Amino acid sequence: MIEIDQAKAVIEANSLCVNIKNNPILKGLNFQVKAGEIYALLGGNGAGKSTTLKTLLGFNAPSSGSVKVDGKEVVKALNLVREKTAYLPESATLYTHLTARENVKYFLSLADIKKSDAEVNQAFDRVALQEKARDRHMQTYSKGMRQKTAIALALLREAPIFLLDEPTSGLDPVAIDEFNQLVRELASGGATILMVTHDVYGACQVADRIGLLRDGELVGEFSAPQNGQIETEQVHAAFAQRGAA
Numbered sequence: 001m002i003e004i005d006q007a008k009a010v011i012e013a014n015s016l017c018v019n020i021k022n023n024p025i026l027k028g029l030n031f032q033v034k035a036g037e038i039y040a041l042l043g044g045n046g047a048g049k050s051t052t053l054k055t056l057l058g059f060n061a062p063s064s065g066s067v068k069v070d071g072k073e074v075v076k077a078l079n080l081v082r083e084k085t086a087y088l089p090e091s092a093t094l095y096t097h098l099t100a101r102e103n104v105k106y107f108l109s110l111a112d113i114k115k116s117d118a119e120v121n122q123a124f125d126r127v128a129l130q131e132k133a134r135d136r137h138m139q140t141y142s143k144g145m146r147q148k149t150a151i152a153l154a155l156l157r158e159a160p161i162f163l164l165d166e167p168t169s170g171l172d173p174v175a176i177d178e179f180n181q182l183v184r185e186l187a188s189g190g191a192t193i194l195m196v197t198h199d200v201y202g203a204c205q206v207a208d209r210i211g212l213l214r215d216g217e218l219v220g221e222f223s224a225p226q227n228g229q230i231e232t233e234q235v236h237a238a239f240a241q242r243g244a245a
């Protein structure tokens with residue numbers, strides 16, 4: 001059971017600058033994501049979303065400032081950070097010639113985690129992966145089903161932090177609703193969720209807060225009202241306002 005401490009920043013970027021090949025790509029990012037929160041980093045092509053995710057995963061080092069997960073600087077605690085983090089790339093990297101069950105068992109064994117068949121089935125139940133699909137090769141899976149499998153694996157790994165890259169692109173509306181529901185349940189259970197997306201509407205549907213990223217800088221933040229959603233029009237207007245800071 002994950003303990004929820006609403007005040008605690010689980011993910012934090014502090015004046016984060018990242019240069020790639022001597023070019024400044026992230027230019028002083030500041031944001032925090034707390035336990036139980038869904039934060040969407042929203043930006044157009046080339047805004048720096050993937051660079052931020054890669055930095056959080058330790059594949060880029062900050063040129064100045066810092067990025068911390070659970071209070072630890074990512075570059076100094078790589079294994080710990082990766083253990084706590086479930087990263088879902090735009091196309092889930094699971095083996096298509098294996099079944100969902102085989103994939104989950106294989107990745108758990110790599111992490112030296114033992115789970116019973118009943119526990120694996122419980123995780124599949126939680127993500128609503130149909131029973132009849134669990135023993136089918138994943139090449140027959142839709143993106144939504146692959147995501148469910150990846151989330152089931154994260155639940156079994158007890159990873160409390162989720163990094164989601166364009167999670168709803170390519171999903172049909174029913175799969176989007178299911179995915180959003182699942183993400184909300186994860187957050188209500190205390191998970192910390194950071195997603196990156198260029199989808200204004202999708203971000204507003206699910207996020208508690210949105211950070212608008214433009215050209216490596218955070219140019220606005222929006223918060224959902226109590227029991228409500230962030231207004232799409234407001235965010236869309238800010239997103240479309242080229243060059244304004």
Ligand SMILES: Nc1ncnc2c1ncn2[C@@H]1O[C@H](COP(=O)(O)OP(=O)(O)OP(=O)(O)O)[C@@H](O)[C@H]1O
Pocket residue numbers: 020021025043044045046047048049050051052198
């Ligand atoms: N390995 C690299 N070499 C050179 N430039 C890079 C590299 N990786 C990223 N960049 C540059 O950094 C900037 C931010 O790229 P990034 O991939 O983080 O943006 P993004 O917001 O994820 O975009 P998209 O939505 O198109 O995936 C872009 O200008 C990109 O060209």
